[in-house]
Amino acid sequence: MTEFTNPVLAGDRPDPAIIRVGDEYWMTYSSFESAPGLLLYRSTDLVNWTFETAALPEPLGSTFAVDIAEHDGRFLIYIPFIPTPWSSLADASIFVIHAPSMAGPWSEPIDLGIRGAIDPGHVVGEDGRRWLFVNGIRRIGLADDGLSTVGELEHVYDGWRYPDDWVTEAYALEGPKLLRRGDWCYLVSAVGGTAGPPTGHMVIVARSRSVHGPWENSPHNPVARTQHADERWWSRGHATILQGPADAWWMVSHGYEHGYRTLGRQILLEPIAWTDDGWPVAGALDIGAPQEAPAGAAPQLAAPGFDDDFATLQLGERWAFHAPGPGEAERLRSDDGLVLAAKGGGPADTSPLCLVTGDHSYELEVEVSLEPGSGSGSSSLEGGLLLFFSNRLFCGMGIDGERMLSYSGGARTHWREPVEPTRSLRLRIRNEEHIVTGWYRLPGQDWVRHGVRYETSGYHANTMGDLQSLRPALYAAGDGAVRFREFTYRVLGG
Structure with a gap:
């Protein structure tokens, strides 16, 4: 049995966004005030990742949490840029870039005209229409090519409320990522704040038969959360649930390492199981311990000097x-x-x-x-x-x-x-x-x-x-x- 230990990609790589392309997986993460930005990594097993290219040579602002989508053979990355002293932006602004493959070449950023929003999450509705969900949780329609918006932002989901005595940074409903499994559309979000107390950030799930709702919260929420400060991984959140090798399900998220917040938020992998009535639940008791790797995974390699x-x-x-x-x-x-x-x-x-x-x-x-x-x-x-x-x-x-x-x-x-x-x-x-x-x-x-x-x-x-x-x-x-x-x-x- 091959095992792996978190993180699967070490160092400051917050807000992972991941997409499956055939038998491969491509991932990027928030690059904030770095250039080049949106570094793209490729994997065949979700454990070992190889740098391939940078999708954003010159960011327009601080590059926050993105989403990767594929539609009709074209790949898109939806990007929120945040104003900085060196940028010309006046408000949080969502743009999009596109390419014929994940390896590029990637287009110049296209302004979607969305202001005051972050954390885009792309989904195609049951009627074939495309939508972009953002923090809040709000959504806006997209044109057929995904390169412009239709309508205005509308509030669609109130989130799941954790007990008032839980110690968190802030409620902060954000990070929507959407997936389909069977007849259900699942909305995976984050609440609790991304830093602050180690027990703050968490992953919650809701579902609906339709992208238009109504959204039903999981009885198993939160799907992931740091419950005690003595755990190895703190502030776990901003997750994507996806199907991995051999059709097993996995969750990719980020977290701070206990005692090493200086390293930033690192990328974590953990198995997902499904209940008989169709809810995702975490499959590992301790993601800080060695875990069984996805089927066919190569041995995990340490990054050398x-x-x-x-x-x-x-x-x-x-x-x-x-x-x-x-x-x-x-x-x-x-x-x-x-x-x-x-x-x-x-x-x-x-x-x-x-x-x-x-x-x-x-x-x-x-x-x-x-x-x-x-x-x-x-x-x-x-x-x-x-x-x-x-x-x-x-x-x-x-x-x-x-x-x-x-x-x-x-x-x-x-x-x-x-x-x-x-x-x-x-x-x-x-x-x-x-x-x-x-x-x-x-x-x-x-x-x-x-x-x-x-x-x-x-x-x-x-x-x-x-x-x-x-x-x-x-x-x-x-x-x-x-x-x-x-x-x-x-x-x-x-």
């Missing part, structure tokens, strides 16, 4: 910009390493280049070389290596040619590390279960440990209100460019 000489810029698969402006990728070129054009005045406004990690302990190394610009006056240049949560919360090290710069808690610290002025320095950061230690090395010299260590267990969404994760990052700020060479990522421990 890697070396990156930047000969090929692996945007999407490995690296992504945080809070990008238009044309952000033009800041990059591969030339004896990675040359990153500077932007902003420091780590907070530089749109750093980040990578998602799902490891509890890891070590990073990179050589940092400053290449000042031709600007005059008081312009300066700095670059370095960070652990970056958001523009308000990060830690790490950099150089500006005169001194080493130390950051903690999202701010420059008073600490002055005794390193001689240099334009080139090799940096190392080790994160061992939230304890962060730094080292640096001048060319031809030994490693020197930074004089200050940091504790980063509080670098998470409940601290800052940002739905992000703590990510390794490279940054270049000021005037000029920074060259990064020989980046390494090593997983520590078992």
Whole structure:
């Protein structure tokens, strides 16, 4: 018997959307303020996932929970964009992109004109008409091609109310995903809030004979919920129920790992059973324990460490910009390493280049070389290596040619590390279960440990209100460019 252990896709990959295409499964998730966005992964067994492409090279705003649909041989992704300081949007706005296959090529985003709504869920009614459900739960009609709307948003479902003494973040009825099984149309939603207390987020189900309702709540609600804070997976929700290999049923959702909220919401898989009267129920007592894998699944592979000489810029698969402006990728070129054009005045406004990690302990190394610009006056240049949560919360090290710069808690610290002025320095950061230690090395010299260590267990969404994760990052700020060479990522421990 082949077993797997959650998560099936580690690191910050919230709000999974998944579709079955023949004998394959394709999945994406909320990419928020990252570019490229909407990274697409493919699997044949729901356990092992391979990156294929990015569907959204340049997001129009923060990219929230999407839905993937197929209709008449064409694939569509319905996308809510949320206004950010770098976008031109004034309100939450739902767009759509389309492609002849999940591998693309994907179209430019098309504005559906839906404002003030998130979390789209696509369904085809029993009469062949297409609908888009959104948070609330509301719905709006779609044209036959799915590329425009018909009518206005209308409220269609009040949700299921959990007991008042349950400890949750907020009611927050959201994340509708719809499926058909037999004569029933099932509406899978989330309530309880996506962060906050670990017992908040949960999965609920309702059903109807018609996409027009009325909707009957399951007597088994909630289908999934963290009941106790001593469980491994917290805030479980935003689920899709689908048929897997050998026609067994599974549920894909997200959750925070107990003790590692810093890693963001990770993708979880669990079996679904059906009652004799046609209701889905969770099939695993403990999704934190090893589970029997779907039929025919390959052994689960751990994500390895890697070396990156930047000969090929692996945007999407490995690296992504945080809070990008238009044309952000033009800041990059591969030339004896990675040359990153500077932007902003420091780590907070530089749109750093980040990578998602799902490891509890890891070590990073990179050589940092400053290449000042031709600007005059008081312009300066700095670059370095960070652990970056958001523009308000990060830690790490950099150089500006005169001194080493130390950051903690999202701010420059008073600490002055005794390193001689240099334009080139090799940096190392080790994160061992939230304890962060730094080292640096001048060319031809030994490693020197930074004089200050940091504790980063509080670098998470409940601290800052940002739905992000703590990510390794490279940054270049000021005037000029920074060259990064020989980046390494090593997983520590078992």
